[in-house]
Amino acid sequence: LRADEAIAKEWTPLLASTAYDPGVRLPSSKRGALAGMGMTEKQGGSDVRANVTEARPTSVDGEYTLHGHKWFTSAPMNDVFLVLAQAAGGVTCFVVPRVLPDGSRNRIDVVRLKDKLGNRSNASSELELDGTVAQRLGDEGRGVRTIIEMVAATRLDCVLGSTSLMRRAVNEATWHTAHRSAFGSLLSEKPLMQNVLADLAVETEAATVLAMRLASAVDNVMDPHEAALRRIALPLAKFWVCKRTPYLVAEALECLGGNGYVEESGLPLLYREAPLNSVWEGSGNVNALDVLRALGREPEVLDAWITEVGRARGGDPRLDRAIEDTLALLGSLMGEPDRLEANARRLAGRMAAVLQGSLLVRFAPPS
Helix, strand or coil: CCCHHHHHHHHHHHHCCCCCCCCCCHHHCCCCCEEEEEECCCCCCCCHHHHCEEEEEEECEEEEEEEEEEEEECCCCCCCEEEEEECCCEEEEEEEEEEECCCEEEEEEEEEEECCCCCCCCCEEEEEEEEEEEEECCCCCCHHHHHHHHHHHHHHHHHHHHHHHHHHHHHHHHHHHCEEEEEHHHHHHHHHHHHHHHHHHHHHHHHHHHHHHHHHHHHCCHHHHHHHHHHHHHHHHHHHHHHHHHHHHHHHHHCHHHHHHHHHHHHHHHHCCCHHHHHHHCCHHHHHHHHHHHHHHHHHHHHHHCCCCCCCCCCCHHHHHHHHHHHHHHHCCCHHHHHHHCHHHHHHHHHHHHHHHHHHHHCCCCC
């Protein structure tokens, strides 16, 4: 919203408010507001430059009408939306209010709500836009760059959300095994179960420390190192943590045996929710390719990663070897675009795991 001073002045205080005001009214009469976004269309989600929704300028400066559709728009009852559409100058970002200045409702037609695997309490809709009034946010043709700041923030949300799912699943598994007896002793006392629980706990702790480090980088983005680290670590964490969550939740569910497969345990809900954060705000491939894009265009991001993991050097010889192996892998792939892209997921996973390992070594409590 900061791309337009007037729009930011109108909406930022309402969006920052902690008051929930569900009324469908003019923003000037509300105590708080909620915002959503609409980027994905039928022909594709990640390739937003292929969007076909058209933006036509009106006689009012900065005002357009939108004509087209959006295939996935969550929470269609929001007060305002950021929407991408094709203007004369290319893909452009627009602010679409639910209520127009004269008090009438904007033309936002909900076709249907999606019947989803999980995340069912969050209504995801298909919208049709037919003369929907919108305000341009930023310059024409700069829509992706304008909206990318919000995408970066929501990628952090995905990492935090996946981490919370991990922690809940591990809590359920550790409590159950600490109170369930089998073959003469508690499950948690069995060496093999201890291995399983330890793996779950370490991975969850690694996700937690990475999520918190990312949040710190986002909070301190004016610092050059923190800004560069955020640029590379966000897609790394989005790829790795969100991709690992379904496997971890499935393993935790298995710790409860048949009870874990029953709705009352709460684990089926977590299991259905677990794949979500790996899907939206860029799938695994999209985030792995974003890592390559950052490495290719912004040399400072690799320097930031090396500096960050280097702060743990000497703390554990296995970590030191992993750092060197990862840099060797990157060095072997640079200069060969086809091999580099084919190995993007492998590289992103390595870089993310090494970053997690370095943070665990640095911030582990005294033994």
